[in-house]
Amino acid sequence: VSSKYNTSWSVVYLGNETYYTPTVGITTGAPPVAKPPAAKPPVVQKVQGYANRNANLYKKTLQSSPVARVLPQYTTVTYSKHNTSWSVVYIGTETFYTPTSWLTAGKAPAAPAAKPQGKVYTNTPGDVLNVRASASASSTVLGRLAHGTQVDHYGSTNGFYKIKYNGRDGYISTAYAMTLKPNAASNAVIVLDAGHGGRDPGAVSGSLYEKTVVLDVSKRVETYLRSKYGYEVRLTRSTDVYLTLDQRVQTAKTLRGNLFVSLHTNAATTPAAKGVETFYSSYSAHSAKSRVLATNIQSNLMGKMSGMTNRGVKTANYYVISYNTMPSALVELGFISSPQDVTHLRSDASRQRMAEGVAEGIAQYVRAYH
Template identity: 35%
Template sequence: MNIEKTPWHLKLLLSTSLVFTGVAVIPLELSQTGFESTRVEAATTYKTTANLNLRLSAATWSKVLLTIPAGATIKYISKYGSWYKVSYGGKTGYVASQYVKQTTASTMTTSSTKAYTTTVNLNLRKSASTRGTILLTIPTGKRVTYVSTYGSWYKVTYGGQTGYVSSQYLKASSPSTTTSSTKAYTTTVNLNLRKSASTTGTVLLTIPSGRNVTYRGTYGSWYKVSYGGKTGYVAARYLKAGTTTTPTTSTGSGRTVVIDAGHGGNDPGAVYGSVQEKVIALDIAKRLANTLSSTYNYNVKMTRANDGYLSLAQRVSLTKSYKGSAFVSVHANSAPSTAYHGHEVLVPTTESYTTNPYASASRNLGAAINRELGVRIPTIRNRGVKYQNVYVVGKNTVPSTLVEYGFISNANDRAHLTSTTYRQRMADATASGIHQFMRSSN
């Protein structure tokens, strides 16, 4: 996006060895990908061999949560280079692995009767880590069956799959009774119903466009559904939410959200080599529109669905003609220095430039999206919510915000922006933020 940003002063702390309470603490060692070097599923018990600092993150300059006495028993969760993530004294953090020794592995207590309810759209992962493969996303307000605890993660079962979720986004509920899935979806194209959740699966029949199917479960990017007396699998992206037997407040009630893919046509936006902002923006916008429609039942309108050029005034005018309830503009950032990195959300200023009557609501919308991006994509720096004079935000007539998903000019951000996996996560996080805002503004 071609907007001058306020400089951020970046600080880098380097240390080869720091000693606290007589304990040498070693800097974090990362793999070549920048991710943790190993991951272990089950918790293991260790004992400290010296007074040992428990830190908030795996770095020598990180905040000390507490000092664990020598000889104390701690619960091992996972390994990050030369650091262990452990639990002790009701807190979870990181310790230098050279100052602990392994004892007998603990046996996890399990219970299949506990039930929890999700408080946000929550990723069910293959392992107890933010890097773990996402098996599926559990919608807000859904019940999951608790299996066991792994540090700050719960192992749970939902939709026929068992995996790990962050416990902070669950609340205790009464154990659920067995229920049949009655959610309904409508096909948006002629859609193959397959015997297995794969494009190579045998085609049982082809469901015509516009037909209702009954949802049975989620398997990655596939839905298990019933239609015409047969049950099989269809690609979820070709379904939109239809009538359910028990409507809840989790749906968008058909309200219109306008999604604006920045730049387009002869305006490529930010460019780095062969990477163009307009291409990234359109892809994220399409994914966002699909998630808002299929997961939350919003009526979604896009200012552009192809590589066409629109003026800023035309984008605002389309929002009025669409009778939108909210407007979100999708962008990627760039800077002369490759050091600048992170995502940020732009909202209306308090200056006379802003004529949007929903300036306050726009800030709430931006804050909700920023919060979800920060939680769901911690591998990109969160630069926060910023007040800026942006035309499509300040001159709009509905709650509006502009999202910069990262800097094309920065290697780490660019790797995320060019990854289809992360672009989907960006879309899902944004959709969740929009939905949270829309629910609160009913």
């Protein structure tokens, strides 16, 4: 404590004693705290290593915090120890935290080869199957596989199975591969008839035409029966063309079909009419087997489309099922005039389920008779 004595001197009080000192040597207020010497930054020991699992990276040293990104297993990383259990991972200019136990110092081992997901057989009777460089029908052909060749597949994308071909990745169409051995399949020739076509649109609901829906479903039935069962399937039409009813019957004969299934959609003047029904002809020479075929299709179809009304199996002497020379059925997949049915007829997912129902009904019939 001090007080000014005159212009240049001050009195300093220490205990009971007083002293004099030049005022310039005294600063009022609390003395400044001495600055500690600047601490040396800790030496960061960076390590090269790899993620020994798919390692979550965090912005905090907390596994319950949001995952900032995931480091795939065997990815090489630079990291340093942060504390006893966490490390800092350096990616570009960013830093993340990850548990040290998920990292291993040193060189990453080669990632183990992907495991096959199943076996399939190529199914191109009398023909070969192209192996493509990518999952596209327009990509380079790497080679060809004979009918009935068994291959391991590594999953499917875009309608192609990924396979190994001469030590590299190749792709084969799932439409020409099947999970059962082709020689276990029946020799039955299945003829699918997509109703209407060309200048005859069939029943219409706005921009939706019966001829389009039934051609799409027919192709789905074809693909399903080929790929799952290896059956031989033929279509009376595979494009938007007009065929007379008699041309359809004659085509089935020429193709030496063993059974014939015509696909249609219904229409009514009232929107209340709805549901799925299958017809056979009591007039046909094959009415007993046709009834079994129609019944199998209707029950399998309803199994897949349980949300739709089941109108059952009926008889009708429609031309294509009455004058055919093989067991025949005609399926009405739903009413294009019904607001409920039309949502299914428009939907890809519903069309696929309809196709699978029709196909499984056909397969049930084929297993019984062929």
